Amino acid sequence: xxxxxxxxxxxxxxxxxxxxxxxxxxxxxxxxxxxxxxxxxxxxxxxxxxxxxxxxxxxxxxxxxxxxxxxxxxxxxxxxxxxxxxxxxxxxxxxxxxxxxxxxxxxxxxxxxxxxxxxxxxxxxxxxxxxxxxxxxxxxxxxxxxxxxxxxxxxxxxxxxxxxxxxxxxxxxxxxxxxxxxxxxxxxxxxxxxxxxxxxxxxxxxxxxxxxxxxxxxxxxxxxxxxxxxxxxxxxxxxxxxxxxxxxxxxxxxxxxxxx
Amino acid sequence: xxxxxxxxxxxxxxxxxxxxxxxxxxxxxxxxxxxxxxxxxxxxxxxxxxxxxxxxxxxxxxxxxxxxxxxxxxxxxxxxxxxxxxxxxxxxxxxxxxxxxxxxxxxxxxxxxxxxxxxxxxxxxxxxxxxxxxxxxxxxxxxxxxxxxxxxxxxxxxxxxxxxxxxxxxxxxxxxxxxxxxxxxxxxxxxxxxxxxxxxxxxxxxxxxxxxxxxxxxxxxxxxxxxxxxxxxxxxxxxxxxxxxxxxxxxxxxxxxxxxxxxxxxxxxxxxxxxxxxxxxxxxxxxxx
Amino acid sequence: xxxxxxxxxxxxxxxxxxxxxxxxxxxxxxxxxxxxxxxxxxxxxxxxxxxxxxxxxxxxxxxxxxxxxxxxxxxxxxxxxxxxxxxxxxxxxxxxxxxxxxxxxxxxxxxxxxxxxxxxxxxxxxxxxxxxxxxxxxxxxxxxxxxxxxxxxxxxxxxxxxxxxxxxxxxxxxxxxxxxxxxxxxxxxxxxxxxxxxxxxxxxxxxxxxxxxxxxxxxxxxxxxxxxxxxxxxxxxxxxxxxxxxxxxxxxxxxxxxxxxxxxxxxxxxxxxxxxxxxxxxxxxxxxxxxxxxxxxxxxxxxxxxxxxxxxxxx
Numbered sequence: 001x002x003x004x005x006x007x008x009x010x011x012x013x014x015x016x017x018x019x020x021x022x023x024x025x026x027x028x029x030x031x032x033x034x035x036x037x038x039x040x041x042x043x044x045x046x047x048x049x050x051x052x053x054x055x056x057x058x059x060x061x062x063x064x065x066x067x068x069x070x071x072x073x074x075x076x077x078x079x080x081x082x083x084x085x086x087x088x089x090x091x092x093x094x095x096x097x098x099x100x101x102x103x104x105x106x107x108x109x110x111x112x113x114x115x116x117x118x119x120x121x122x123x124x125x126x127x128x129x130x131x132x133x134x135x136x137x138x139x140x141x142x143x144x145x146x147x148x149x150x151x152x153x154x155x156x157x158x159x160x161x162x163x164x165x166x167x168x169x170x171x172x173x174x175x176x177x178x179x180x181x182x183x184x185x186x187x188x189x190x191x192x193x194x195x196x197x198x199x200x201x202x203x204x205x206x207x208x209x210x211x212x213x214x215x216x217x218x219x220x221x222x223x224x225x226x227x228x229x230x231x232x233x234x235x236x237x238x239x240x241x242x243x244x245x246x247x248x249x250x251x252x253x254x255x256x257x258x259x260x
Numbered sequence: 261x262x263x264x265x266x267x268x269x270x271x272x273x274x275x276x277x278x279x280x281x282x283x284x285x286x287x288x289x290x291x292x293x294x295x296x297x298x299x300x301x302x303x304x305x306x307x308x309x310x311x312x313x314x315x316x317x318x319x320x321x322x323x324x325x326x327x328x329x330x331x332x333x334x335x336x337x338x339x340x341x342x343x344x345x346x347x348x349x350x351x352x353x354x355x356x357x358x359x360x361x362x363x364x365x366x367x368x369x370x371x372x373x374x375x376x377x378x379x380x381x382x383x384x385x386x387x388x389x390x391x392x393x394x395x396x397x398x399x400x401x402x403x404x405x406x407x408x409x410x411x412x413x414x415x416x417x418x419x420x421x422x423x424x425x426x427x428x429x430x431x432x433x434x435x436x437x438x439x440x441x442x443x444x445x446x447x448x449x450x451x452x453x454x455x456x457x458x459x460x461x462x463x464x465x466x467x468x469x470x471x472x473x474x475x476x477x478x479x480x481x482x483x484x485x486x487x488x489x490x491x492x493x494x495x496x497x498x499x500x501x502x503x504x505x506x507x508x509x510x511x512x513x514x515x516x517x518x519x520x521x522x523x524x525x526x527x528x529x530x531x532x533x534x535x536x537x538x539x540x541x542x543x544x545x546x547x548x549x
Numbered sequence: 550x551x552x553x554x555x556x557x558x559x560x561x562x563x564x565x566x567x568x569x570x571x572x573x574x575x576x577x578x579x580x581x582x583x584x585x586x587x588x589x590x591x592x593x594x595x596x597x598x599x600x601x602x603x604x605x606x607x608x609x610x611x612x613x614x615x616x617x618x619x620x621x622x623x624x625x626x627x628x629x630x631x632x633x634x635x636x637x638x639x640x641x642x643x644x645x646x647x648x649x650x651x652x653x654x655x656x657x658x659x660x661x662x663x664x665x666x667x668x669x670x671x672x673x674x675x676x677x678x679x680x681x682x683x684x685x686x687x688x689x690x691x692x693x694x695x696x697x698x699x700x701x702x703x704x705x706x707x708x709x710x711x712x713x714x715x716x717x718x719x720x721x722x723x724x725x726x727x728x729x730x731x732x733x734x735x736x737x738x739x740x741x742x743x744x745x746x747x748x749x750x751x752x753x754x755x756x757x758x759x760x761x762x763x764x765x766x767x768x769x770x771x772x773x774x775x776x777x778x779x780x781x782x783x784x785x786x787x788x789x790x791x792x793x794x795x796x797x798x799x800x801x802x803x804x805x806x807x808x809x810x811x812x813x814x815x816x817x818x819x820x821x822x823x824x825x826x827x828x829x830x831x832x833x834x835x836x837x838x839x840x841x842x843x844x845x846x847x848x849x850x851x852x853x854x855x856x857x858x859x860x861x862x863x864x
Contacts, residue, residue: 052749078751090749092742103739107750111732112757118727119735165751295658346845353604356661357801357844360606364794364837372831480790484669487662495659524677528670535651535663 003066005030005169005201006051011060013046013225020046021225024060028169033195033202034230035212038222044205045087047222048171051203052084053077065168083167087174089154093147097138097157100146101129104164129164136160136190152183156190163194172204176211188214221245265396267517268510273402275509276409277468281482282489283416283501284460290496291429291453292348294355299461300483301366306332306462307469307478308374311381321384321470329462336458340451348450363479371476383470401470408467412460413502420498429453488531494544503542551860559809566715570708582711584812584819585718586775587795591803591811592725593768594796599805600729601761602741603653604661606793607668610648611641611766613788614671615773620688620783621681629697630704634717634774641770642763644671649762653755665790672788687784691777704778714775721771726808728764737761769796791833798836801843804853813852 004027011024021043028034036044049055051062053074061070069077092100105125106112133139136156141149146157155175162170175191176184188211195202195215206212212219212233219236221228223245229236236242285299296302309328313319319327339362347354382388383401390397420426428449464482472478485508493504508527515526534542569581590612597603615637622633648667652660675682682688693704696713703709728734736757739747744754777783786792795818796811803814821839826832843850849857 073748073753074745075748075751075753078749084749090743090746092739092746094742095738099735103735103747104750106732106735107747107752112736112752113733115728115731115733117731119730119732122732161746161750289658293658295662343841343845352657353598353602354844354848356604356658357797358841360794360797361837361841361844364833364840368831368834368837372834484666487666491659491662491666521677524673525670528666528673531663531666532651539654 003030004028005065006203007061007063008051009061009063011047011050011062012058013043013050013055014058019058019225021050024222024227026220026227026230028201028203029218031195031198031201032217033191033204033215034218034220035216036203036205036220036222037207037209037212038228041224042222043225044222045173046225048084048173048203048205051077052082052171078165078167081168082171083162083165083169084171085155085158085162085173085175087177089151089158091146091154091157091161093145095146096143097133097146097149098126098129098142100157101132101160101164102126104161105129105132108165132160132164133157135163137186152179152187155179155183156187159187159190163200167200169201169203172202174205174207176206176208184208184211191215264514267513269398269402269513270516271506271509271513273405273471273509274512275506276406276413277464277471278485278489278508279502279505280409280412280467281461281464282486282493282505283412283498284457284464285486286490286496286498286501287429287460288454288457289490292450294352294359296454296457297356297359297483298362298366299359299457299486300479300481301363301370302332302336302458302479303461303465303468303482304370304474304476304479305335305366306465307381307474308370308379308465309462310466310469311374311379311474314381315379321387325463325466328466329459332462332465333455333459336455337451340454344454363483367476367479370479374474374476376476379474381469381474387470405467405471412463416498485527488527491531491541492534494541497541497543500541500543555856555859563719567712570711575707578707578711580819580823582707582714582779584816585714586772586779587799587819588812588815589718589721589775590769590772591796591799591815592722592808593765593772595800595805595808595811596725596729596737596765596768597758597761598797598800599810600734600741601737601758602657602744603758603762604657604797605652605664605762606661606790606797607648607664607666607671608765608769608796609788609790609792610668610671611645611769612773612776612792613675613783613785614644615641615770616777616780616783616787617675617682617688617773618770619774619777620691623691623693623778624688627694629695630693630713630778631697634771637770637774638767639770641773642767644770645763645766646759649759649766653758653762665793668788668790668793672785672790675785675788682783682785685785687782687786689782691781693778710779714779717771717775721768722808722812725764725768729808733757733760794836798840798843800850801840801848802850804850804856806849806853807856810850810852814850817851 006028008024008026011021012019013021024047036047038044046055050057053072053076056071061068063069064080064082067080069080092103095103102125105128106119109125111117111122111125130139130142133142136159138153138156138160141153146154149157159172159175172191176187179187191202191204192215194200204215216233218230218232220230221236221242228245229239229242231239281303285296288294288296306328309331310324313324313328314321343358343362344355347358387401387404390399391403420430489501489504489508492507493500493502507530511526511530516523519526566581570578594605594608597605618637618640619633622628622636648664652663652667655663676685696702696704702713704713736747736752740754740757748754773787776787799814799818800811801814802817803812804810822832825835847854
């Protein structure tokens with residue numbers, strides 16, 4: 001019986017009088033892929049922000065591998081093994097694709113403290129960067145300036161940067177948002193292979209239900225800042241409240257799409 | 261009047277004047293997200309324009325109080341239309357650089373037009389001399405400054421909280437894109453706010469003119485003071501600007517009287533102290549990098 | 550290949566600079582000395598502005614304190630020149646640590662205001678602390694003694710001093726360049742583009758900014774230490790915000806995107822200033838206009854525009 005890698009107790013975030021997230025209790029198991037779904041405004045990103053250190057919780061605690069990380073700043077949480085991607089691309093626009101990954105690798109390996117090496121001769125980091133880009137399928141773009149590559153490729157670059165810190169827990173915030181169907185298929189396959197490799201635990205927020213049911217071991221359904229339900233995809237599909245509050249809307253949308 | 265009493269009155273005087281000037285800086289920042297480094301230069305321009313209108317053209321003080329700030333506001337509109345509009349969509353650093361360039365240009369222009377020497381503006385007859393209040397003699401002009409400061413404070417509060425224009429400005433401050441969606445002509449708001457900030461600075465300049473001698477360095481002194489006010493009080497906070505101004509006024513009034521040797525340093529020390537404990541300023545938010 | 554051409558050009562320029570005393574008059578020796586010193590000052594500023602993205606309006610505080618440190622050493626202690634320079638660097642590094650501690654925690658706007666305010670605070674101290682700094686008159690009347698390190702040089706000779714400055718500026722710039730090209734430098738560039746991303750990669754951005762600020766401050770202090778004997782006086786003007794404006798303008802003029810941009814900017818600035826002040830006193834006005842035009846239309850600067858074009862053609 002494995003213990004959970006992430007334990008969240010009574011996590012709450014209030015802005016003024018409103019609770020964007022209230023009283024979330026959750027265990028995330030090692031190496032599982034958990035998807036978080038919920039309509040816009042359900043609090044998914046706020047939830048991520050608290051787990052990754054971007055925001056301070058108003059109440060509650062977050063424990064990573066037995067260590068209390070509640071309220072720690074992002075750089076400390078990153079060092080403890082959580083890495084996240086962002087909904088809006090968060091890369092270094094003026095650097096090349098390869099350099100983008102090199103920056104994160106440099107930070108991870110502690111090279112960033114070196115004041116007198118020549119960064120461009122750091123072959124170890126360069127090789128590792130290229131390998132990561134290969135894994136994500138974007139190594140052909142490695143010398144392109146990051147801001148000019150396609151949106152989908154930027155998202156893949158972002159995932160490469162996320163993996164560069166060899167995290168235990170990966171938070172992906174809508175990884176396939178804005179992608180073409182082909183890119184979505186590619187990315188989903190990629191995340192699946194990464195998840196199957198057993199090296200990471202994944203938390204993924206997504207709107208695309210196909211992706212969710214393809215990847216998720218378990219699904220957390222959020223609604224208006226609260227945890228509505230957490231369970232396997234089958235359990236979620238058949239849960240009446242979930243169907244009513246969320247999937248019902250989604251199903252209508254999906255039938256509309258396929259019907260058209 | 262007793263020593264501490266006159267020091268306090270002096271503080272109120274200075275404080276309210278500083279408020280008039282600093283609040284313009286704050287408003288421009290709140291809505292446009294830029295710090296106008298030339299704000300002090302516009303204050304100075306207001307004072308010098310008043311000087312010209314009063315001493316050379318021969319207008320009464322009240323006419324200058326009306327016209328000089330208007331002139332500066334018009335200049336601000338031109339600055340916005342021809343210069344600032346290029347860089348609004350860019351990095352904040354570019355706005356800071358451009359307003360800094362304006363500071364240099366306006367400073368030097370004032371020096372070229374009016375000379376490096378000191379100029380003096382006399383207060384109007386009505387406000388000259390002193391009045392007897394509670395058995396003490398108080399310069400009438402000091403009372404005038406206090407009254408004007410309070411009037412502007414009330415007027416600004418009313419503007420922001422009770423008028424449509426004020427609501428528009430606050431909306432634009434919170435979310436420029438959203439304001440555009442609501443069909444508010446943000447271009448007009450931007451120009452208007454910038455001109456309004458300049459107008460306030462110039463009003464401060466005209467009011468300050470009879471109190472202090474005019475010299476081409478007065479803009480520099482006041483911009484640093486304004487920065488200190490805004491840092492102490494908190495950038496973007498209206499009550500913060502008032503609080504910061506009063507505190508700085510106290511530092512000058514009380515400090516100037518009782519600690520004259522370190523008088524120049526006290527404002528900076530006060531600022532550093534506030535920053536140690538409240539990096540956002542006493543009432544500000546979101547200053548952290 | 551293109552890079553090699555650029556290095557060759559740089560080597561040529563340095564050879565030319567070495568030859569200056571033998572091919573020009575005293576006047577130009579003074580001009581080039583000033584260009585080199587201010588170029589180093591501007592390059593140190595660009596470490597925090599062009600590379601790390603922090604716009605400081607108070608960089609002259611470190612430059613000025615370096616000058617005062619050198620002047621005080623020469624007046625009161627009569628130590629060798631090199632020791633004076635080390636002290637200049639040390640004192641300015643310390644000041645940068647103190648001021649930086651307050652300022653790097655805050656966002657760009659606050660940072661700009663605060664660096665201006667703190668810079669002027671240092672100016673106020675120098676202006677009023679007559680007993681140490683001689684107030685507005687400044688410190689003068691010091692003579693250059695020995696160079697130190699066993700070199701016997703007549704530092705009072707402008708040509709000799711010029712070569713000393715050239716050597717020191719070249720060495721200092723090389724060190725600064727190494728820092729910029731290092732992994733640390735790469736992180737600084739990343740911080741300018743996306744500080745949040747850097748913190749999510751596991752780094753405390755504040756610490757990196759502070760280290761950059763201190764390094765920049767110490768090199769500005771070094772430049773200041775070179776400036777005092779050159780001007781023969783250390784005065785409060787060197788601490789005023791108008792002095793802080795100079796490296797800003799030079800960096801923008803030359804280009805903030807390339808290491809040598811500030812040096813090009815310094816050359817253009819000094820030459821322009823020399824020319825313009827010969828027929829008008831309103832140099833600040835011209836400065837302001839040039840800065841405004843550069844920021845609006847020519848943001849990449851002279852060297853920046855040229856090098857960007859050079860790197861793009863015939864790829």
